[in-house]
Amino acid sequence: MDELLEQILRDCHPYTTEGKLANYIPELAKANPDDFGIYIISSDDRINRAGDYNKTFTIQSIVKPILLLLALMDNGIETVREHVGVEATGKPFDAINYSEQSLLSDHLNPMVNMGAIAMCTLIKGESYLERFERLLELTRKLAGNPSIQLDEAVYLSEKRTGSKNRALAYLLKTYGMITDDVEDVLDCYFRACSIKVNCADLAKIGYTLANHGRAPFSGERLFPEQYASYVNAILMTCGMYDGSGEFAVKVGVPAKSGVGGGIMAVVPTRMGIGIFSPALDQKGNSVAGIKALELLSKKLYLSIF
Amino acid sequence: MDELLEQILRDCHPYTTEGKLANYIPELAKANPDDFGIYIISSDDRINRAGDYNKTFTIQSIVKPILLLLALMDNGIETVREHVGVEATGKPFDAINYSEQSLLSDHLNPMVNMGAIAMCTLIKGESYLERFERLLELTRKLAGNPSIQLDEAVYLSEKRTGSKNRALAYLLKTYGMITDDVEDVLDCYFRACSIKVNCADLAKIGYTLANHGRAPFSGERLFPEQYASYVNAILMTCGMYDGSGEFAVKVGVPAKSGVGGGIMAVVPTRMGIGIFSPALDQKGNSVAGIKALELLSKKLYLSIF
């Protein structure tokens, strides 16, 4: 199996030059497009890995399912569902999904920016810094890695340059979907996106989702089963932005990508997969990462369809 | 199990009065809102059923996955994918997904009307009547029911009143995505929507998709495995129109609904389910049908997430 992973990385390496590094914030453009790693945890406690699996990168949008999990743990499904819808928007990740001068909770989706910003307000905490600390703590716990930290440079870069996210947040505020101070909420969101992880971290988080809330190895229950189903279902329909349909057809498992180059894939009951290659396609998904998952899915019959 | 189904029908019966009969064509408004049936085929060849499982109704949009299958069988995945995209549109089933004066194949989806109309042109046949006959033949074969027929009254009603579909088809023509005569293509589409089925038919078709192309009981391969995965993945992300996200979260299996009141659900490797209750919610899905699937999914742990 390790050989299979090595082979897949070799076969997909040419794709690392096909995409482009995220350049909407300067820090992300400093990544090495040559980095390529994969890490898999299987239900029989096996670990397989290849390439740059221990290089760190910022989690970016892969924090969205963790945000959603924490919102669910803090409020339950009903309240979260009331505030943030679950339908695909049919639009890019940072789209203004808004029409005819109205904005409803059903226009939001937890896997795109507007919905994720709204979810920051559903996490409990005295301050938005405390809310972020709780999110960071959950991330560490899910990844079984207490050393996970914020990437300060990326965070500051996001905060300085995040005009589009500010536009989205002020729109949420306009329609009463955020009542707190917009800059406070955004600070939490920018920090959340700047958590530094590696492929092993993503694989463990993905495994716990695949295992319906139980951690790998220990089997400890970290969150209720029904929250796993809720998150996985949304990852399936919307986790790869407006490339989710293509990914469902070609790979066939719930997954989430981030513009940092990571992808976390969830193979229900079977596997958690973390993958990293920072060159992105036009939709913001790792080109080589998707290609590797496609090959892996074919080889190991991962598709749940 | 038959008792469970009886119980679920009883529990969900109040929902049959919550929706509205489809009224966009007069014939559909003649349905009896009280009808409610379910039929399940499981992987151990068991059959379970309750209520009005043998009442017939028109297949409507549930013909879309069959249309897609036939297009795949006639052309292969690559060609079909080139002509009709796979992303959720984020819009209602009959929406004009079109923007900035352009219309691309990626704007289409096989599970919404524009994409389905385009798929009619991908089916092989000398004439559009022959294309329809081949589709009807496939439907009969998948359902193992050679007596499946067209509902002539519904077909004529659709043909007479289908202005929105005509608008969609002429738009496809404008952008070169249909080259044949629009009325010919629509005639095939209107006929396709007017095929008369019952819950047993839908359960068998659903089972064959769940079983990756092999018919129930005989195990005969009716189409290649990869086409089943392709269809099921699209049913998962888009089968319930702009209610697909909600359905993924609440039920968690690929499914397709039609405004005739039917729902076909595909529980991969486990079950095919046909359900019928003609009162619809605002998105065009059977209210009681969805509710029954929700209960069933909870009881039998059907969700693939």
Add this chain to the structure above:
Amino acid sequence: MDELLEQILRDCHPYTTEGKLANYIPELAKANPDDFGIYIISSDDRINRAGDYNKTFTIQSIVKPILLLLALMDNGIETVREHVGVEATGKPFDAINYSEQSLLSDHLNPMVNMGAIAMCTLIKGESYLERFERLLELTRKLAGNPSIQLDEAVYLSEKRTGSKNRALAYLLKTYGMITDDVEDVLDCYFRACSIKVNCADLAKIGYTLANHGRAPFSGERLFPEQYASYVNAILMTCGMYDGSGEFAVKVGVPAKSGVGGGIMAVVPTRMGIGIFSPALDQKGNSVAGIKALELLSKKLYLSIF
């Protein structure tokens, strides 16, 4: 003054090569891009003209103000206003101005295709052929030219290839804004667009609008003053499609262009102008025609602002 016109045609002639002939119907692509003519009637009964002012071309969208006039004469302002709005759509001439699954009369504008198609149903007549005949008769009367005819080849070409207009018309039908047979209504619309005129005809029609309903020379009242104001106001805000704002700033008079290459300009109380040059900009307006009007407006202080 004739010298001024000659000079302007010479100065603007280079612009005749900058645009493109309309090619959405084959017949229009046969025009000679070198043709360039202008014809002006002034309030002191003077006629000035230069270039190919007597070449004929199809009226295309310039028929829209005549359609509107006839609708007003047949129904009065109130009824027409109820069926067709007056706001700029902010979109191209053949746009689908439609959103959130609804289509209201306020989405329509008499100067873009959807609104003009709807206006065909407001004209009186036993049949749609009779409605067209009445429109042709009014055109002849306004132009003082009983020999104006239909261009049969363009009409047939429009009828054969007009998919976009069919899409628009079926959308109108879907929302109850057309109740008659769509092909009948479109036949009237396609004929209307195919009326053959020259610069002199347009100048006379424009003069009558400028003169608040009184014909040039004779002073005969052809329609009530308030209809002229209604039409001129709409020409000002929407006559040059989504280039109307630019035209208001640069030329400053009500005008209507057609993809046949004609422009009719109305200088209230002072002039009617007909101009012809078939090469169009991306918005469907004659490039050299607009340029000539711009120069003329500067020289003669035509802007009403």
Add this chain to the structure above:
Amino acid sequence: MDELLEQILRDCHPYTTEGKLANYIPELAKANPDDFGIYIISSDDRINRAGDYNKTFTIQSIVKPILLLLALMDNGIETVREHVGVEATGKPFDAINYSEQSLLSDHLNPMVNMGAIAMCTLIKGESYLERFERLLELTRKLAGNPSIQLDEAVYLSEKRTGSKNRALAYLLKTYGMITDDVEDVLDCYFRACSIKVNCADLAKIGYTLANHGRAPFSGERLFPEQYASYVNAILMTCGMYDGSGEFAVKVGVPAKSGVGGGIMAVVPTRMGIGIFSPALDQKGNSVAGIKALELLSKKLYLSIF
């Protein structure tokens, strides 16, 4: 004539109860819906007035033509046109005119919020406070009223609650159409909207536009003629938001309304009119104000069409 104005105010007074006070900022909701005034300056130096013509209110969007004038005076037509388009957007005043993930200068219009915010960056000044001071100075000069001041309470209220404008401004920033600090730019914009004027002020500003840049009485040239034409043309096509078409048809002169309840009308070569009645229709225009202008236009043949 004063009698005519008294009569018109009486006849239109019932309309003051038909609209609603602007409530998007608390301060505006404190206006007295019963206030109703009009002030007219004619080309023969006559002044006519009636009602509450000397009550003050905030200028709100009527500052947009003044902003545009100053931008023109500071940069010339070409530069301003490059940064801010001139086409009607077909949308409400605070709409996000943005599509397909792109935002171009041609999507902007100086008479809607996004365009007006962008224009603040075109005014010259060391700081945004200085830019505002220059705008205030120009307003005083145009109105011949050195005592015109900022309404501090409204300004602070706008600044505190202006989420939608912040969303618009950050969107402009995202697409590089604002490079300065968003809060600085908005501060200038919020101040601009909060300038306190009365009907006499608006009449004088309107007269100067009608008189192509020359002040009433003195005849002093305050700005070049071509800037007046530019501004008036845009007022004609877009000055009354998405009610501009209706206003063109019913009143027929360039005008600008503000949510403070004011309307400034420009009757080219003939009159400047200031009117005030704070109850607004759904588009944000003074209901009774429009009605009064409609009557006045009919009585005095003001329409330029």
